[in-house]
């Protein structure tokens with residue numbers, strides 16, 4: 001019998017702890033497939049955050065560390081400096097990365113730390129019961145913004161990919177989504193590319209993945225996927241914000257153009 | 262063995278390197294700046310890594326990552342920075358990772374001052390961060406001892422899988438003294454099958470997970486029981502203390518770090534006046550040398566604790582004596598250092614109480 005679909009080796013057999021319809025599971029799968037396909041499972045070390053993905057150390061079938069809330073990029077820095085030839089990644093939510101861990105992620109990117117960050121942006125604090133995140137959209141109701149996020153009080157949602165893409169140390173920064181099959185395929189390409197550029201030693205790489213939280217958004221899974229498309233993507237445009245592999249091509253074109261003059 | 266004239270901070274850094282430390286993550290703060298500065302120069306020479314982190318919070322979490330990855334690793338700071346490190350330290354305790362942390366104490370609270378102080382004793386010896394824990398705290402009284410204890414701290418950390426704190430005051434950090442610096446300190450580095458190095462040989466060990474989360478309270482209680490058993494073991498095996506003239510002493514001074522040197526001069530002056538006084542100098546502040554204190558109470562009528570604080574170690578002396586002897590205190594705060602004369606006059610006062 002022909003095998004048409006297999007379990008990814010880089011995931012364990014543990015049952016995922018995520019709510020039904022939550023896209024954390026899809027993102028785990030994409031990360032694991034990338035590790036698997038690049039053949040780096042045996043030298044990969046992951047860092048789990050504080051958030052719904054805290055148990056990621058049970059799910060990825062590789063050596064793992066669990067970090068304090070927001071500190072995953074610092075922990076990953078420590079690991080990567082000790083094992084520069086290993087593949088090191090963090091998996092972080094938006095409260096973890098864009099709020100309490102803002103300093104750690106910005107400086108990891110600024111240093112050009114050769115790690116990959118998978119940034120799961122679901123516009124809310126999932127694990128603690130749906131509080132407002134720095135990424136919560138204007139007007140979005142959460143348990144700590146019961147009248148909807150008011151930019152007068154809380155400012156505008158933070159666009160991390162744009163911010164980090166502007167740092168010289170960043171080699172690759174992209175924002176993707178997993179709300180339909182096409183988006184999932186593109187997300188996979190971006191995640192794999194981020195790992196490839198880490199392996200090539202190019203610098204800091206991050207893929208921001210727009211993700212759902214049906215439980216705390218108060219929607220069923222299908223509605224939640226629709227909300228990503230209709231509400232999140234307009235504010236968080238998908239795309240590549242930094243790609244040194246492309247820049248290098250441009251730069252070499254630049255040089256030849258100058259030489260031609 | 263070469264005799265070198267070094268500042269305490271530099272001796273700590275060099276000793277760490279000669280004890281096999283190859284990773285240092287830190288952030289500038291007075292009066293410990295010579296440690297990161299020295300490390301930034303020396304680490305590249307020995308193939309190690311020095312990284313100036315964006316904050317003490319980041320530095321201690323880099324230590325967590327590197328320790329979890331199996332390295333001998335260290336950080337250093339002073340009061341305000343050590344407070345920021347407490348989050349990382351309790352995670353390091355929970356995940357049972359070995360590392361060395363140096364606190365060159367300055368006056369507090371708040372931004373306080375940059376002058377020497379011993380006001381972080383409680384923070385150091387009571388755990389410091391959240392959760393039930395202790396960690397070995399080593400208190401050097403000279404530059405040579407600072408080097409020796411720093412080297413020893415790495416072995417202790419590896420042996421018990423715990424952070425170890427080297428607690429110096431600003432004077433230790435800044436003073437220059439001769440040090441016997443061996444080419445390499447003896448090192449006992451155990452196997453670290455728990456370290457995340459990449460899971461290449463799946464038959465050799467289970468998947469490595471460095472973690473302090475135990476969501477099931479029954480399991481977390483067992484984890485805590487194991488930690489407490491470890492502390493009992495450390496307390497039984499690792500107490501280090503120096504005593505001087507305590508055999509016939511009617512008054513026993515208790516002081517640590519540079520305060521013990523001032524206390525020692527005062528003890529000698531008092532002896533010259535015919536006062537029977539001795540000195541106990543705890544070298545490990547945790548575990549505390551309670552037995553030595555109790556032993557001294559066999560001859561001593563009174564105890565006098567001298568600190569550069571409002572009186573913190575005095576609690577451990579009182580706990581050891583459990584009311585058996587009166588315990589007096591003399592201290593200065595905020596970066597002020599008690600003089601030999603001040604301590605001597607306290608000894609005289611204590612002696613008069615005994616008459």
Ligand SMILES: Cc1ncc(C[n+]2csc(CCOP(=O)(O)OP(=O)(O)O)c2C)c(N)n1
Pocket residue numbers: 050051052053069092093094095096097120122124125126127128133
């Ligand atoms: C220092 C600290 N502060 C607060 C918390 C509580 N806490 C746990 S998870 C979390 C938010 C996680 O949200 P996010 O990063 O968006 O991830 P999600 O759960 O949505 O995947 C918070 C605030 C904590 N564990 N530690």
Ligand code: SF4
Pocket residue numbers: 017018019021022023024052122126127212213214215216
């Ligand atoms: S709370 Fe939200 S983010 Fe967390 S697992 Fe459930 S759906 Fe996913």
